[in-house]
Amino acid sequence: MDPDIHFVFGSHPQHGYVAAFNPSLPAHLADWFLTRVQFEAVPDEPGLYQLTAPEHDGPRRTRQAAQALRTQGYAVHVDTDIAYAPANPPHPLRPNGLTERRTRIAQAATGRSPQRSAAPTTSPPSARPIPPRPTYAPTVHLAASPAGHGR
DSSP states (O other), X not given: OOTTOOEEEEEETTTEEEEEEOTTSOHHHHHHHHHHTTEEEOTTSTTEEEESSTTTTHHHHHXXXXXXXXXXXXXXXEXXXXXXXXXXXXXXXXXXXHHHHHHHHHHHHHSOXXXXXXOOOSSOTTOOOOOOOOSSOOOOOOOOOTTSOOO
């Protein structure tokens, strides 16, 4: 392993996506970092870690783990089979009925509701009639203060 590289990520025929660290790094520190990025130690293989649940978007998660270690200042090497793997592998298209559902909603919105049989009025439903202006002027009497001063 190159002494300038701290972590190496690759694929293994038996363990899937794996990571290893440079022996110059303290083992407890490398273990701490690798377990935080979802890698677990491989039993009976010291210094080798495998990705947990590699079937759940393993290449992307491995690249993210490498990027997380790079942001911490570590030199990381990622094998080309992982580095250039498609980020989102193509999935077969399944008809989800979204177009048909939108068409039904649009038709329902333009049609007339069976619950409303009367034609809508010309004024908006929130308009209220304005009450007539009162014919009298309210009179207000203020009591004078006993000392003759205003407040």
